[in-house]
Amino acid sequence: MEEQIIQHLPKIELHCHLDGSVRPHILERLAQEQGNPLPYSSAELASKLTAPEDCESLLEYLERFDIVLPYLQTAEAIELISYDLIEQVAEENVAYIEVRFAPLLFAHQGLTINQIVEAVIAGLKRGEEVFGVKSNALLCGMRHHTNSDNKAVVEATKNYLNNGVVGFDIAGDEAQFPADLYTDLITLAKKYAIPLTLHAGECGCPQNVLTSIKLGATRVGHGIAIAKDDAILAECKERGTVIEMCPTSNFQTKAVTKLEDYPFKKFMDAGLNICINTDNRTVSNTTLTKEYTKLHKWYNIDYRCMEQLNHNAVNGAFISDNEKEQLHTLLKTAYYDYK
Numbered sequence: 506m507e508e509q510i511i512q513h514l515p516k517i518e519l520h521c522h523l524d525g526s527v528r529p530h531i532l533e534r535l536a537q538e539q540g541n542p543l544p545y546s547s548a549e550l551a552s553k554l555t556a557p558e559d560c561e562s563l564l565e566y567l568e569r570f571d572i573v574l575p576y577l578q579t580a581e582a583i584e585l586i587s588y589d590l591i592e593q594v595a596e597e598n599v600a601y602i603e604v605r606f607a608p609l610l611f612a613h614q615g616l617t618i619n620q621i622v623e624a625v626i627a628g629l630k631r632g633e634e635v636f637g638v639k640s641n642a643l644l645c646g647m648r649h650h651t652n653s654d655n656k657a658v659v660e661a662t663k664n665y666l667n668n669g670v671v672g673f674d675i676a677g678d679e680a681q682f683p684a685d686l687y688t689d690l691i692t693l694a695k696k697y698a699i700p701l702t703l704h705a706g707e708c709g710c711p712q713n714v715l716t717s718i719k720l721g722a723t724r725v726g727h728g729i730a731i732a733k734d735d736a737i738l739a740e741c742k743e744r745g746t747v748i749e750m751c752p753t754s755n756f757q758t759k760a761v762t763k764l765e766d767y768p769f770k771k772f773m774d775a776g777l778n779i780c781i782n783t784d785n786r787t788v789s790n791t792t793l794t795k796e797y798t799k800l801h802k803w804y805n806i807d808y809r810c811m812e813q814l815n816h817n818a819v820n821g822a823f824i825s826d827n828e829k830e831q832l833h834t835l836l837k838t839a840y841y842d843y844k
């Protein structure tokens with residue numbers, strides 16, 4: 506199996522953070538345009554933006570975002586990184602991507618949530634026009650933000666729903682802030698019929714997954730911890746919950762430490778609807794091609810399995826049945842020759 510073929514085959518991505526996917530040369534361009542020099546040389550920058558091999562926890566992983574966020578406080582910068590993300594994914598034939606970001610992390614210099622959301626949508630649209638990649642945005646509340654700030658993000662999701670934004674997520678440090686703190690917030694999102702994908706089960710706690718799906722999440726970011734709770738795993742299977750796995754990130758954040766503990770096979774064999782994602786292309790120094798190549802090396806997965814993982818992603822995507830049908834057909838046609 507060749508990496509080149511994996512790169513060429515169409516892929517779907519549901520879990521990719523915009524601010525974790527800013528390429529070093531784009532950040533350098535922003536620093537220069539904004540007259541705010543980076544504290545690192547070009548040679549150092551890529552490694553500073555990437556979570557270290559010996560990263561100890563999700564919290565340490567999240568510190569990488571501190572470097573980039575000061576440069577993402579203008580509409581121009583936000584439009585540019587959104588466009589550039591589409592350019593990146595076009596290079597590996599991603600056919601559809603849901604791009605997530607926390608608007609309030611881009612609001613430190615006075616941009617409103619609406620200006621931020623519109624800048625992302627404009628960049629994604631320009632990307633679609635140039636590269637033909639379809640996309641939608643997901644808005645993230647942050648665990649360490651106040652309830653009223655996070656409510657404002659839910660309101661924005663409602664206002665832009667099906668106009669470039671298709672769902673809501675909660676990101677940040679799950680170890681310190683468990684899912685049940687957000688019951689009211691998630692209930693509000695449900696009241697507005699907002700599709701939910703929530704980070705849960707990344708920090709060893711399967712209960713956060715159960716809380717999230719009971720509150721109405723149809724997708725879960727990472728979900729690794731359900732490997733150690735058969736009842737919650739069975740509940741996810743019963744409900745058809747889509748589990749957005751992010752292999753490289755899962756090792757960096759110490760969601761798992763040993764390959765034999767990584768639950769990819771367990772989840773596949775249990776019949777869970779898993780899909781494969783990058784999480785953060787720059788912070789995890791990865792692409793979807795690299796993630797699938799890793800899975801092939803670790804588990805010897807074949808193209809048929811890769812196709813299935815992509816169909817699972819389509820099934821979980823927050824798009825219409827008609828759009829899903831088109832993506833399923835695209836996958837079937839493209840993978841046909843590789844079975």
Ligand SMILES: O=c1[nH]cnc2c1ncn2[C@H]1C[C@H](O)[C@@H](CO)O1
Nearest residue numbers: 522524570605606607645676677704
């Ligand atoms: O894997 C993750 N878990 C929890 N939070 C995350 C992860 N990757 C990125 N984030 C946070 C940091 C970003 O600033 C924020 C919004 O994209 O989401």
Ligand SMILES: [Zn+2]
Nearest residue numbers: 522704726784
């Ligand atoms: Zn994530």
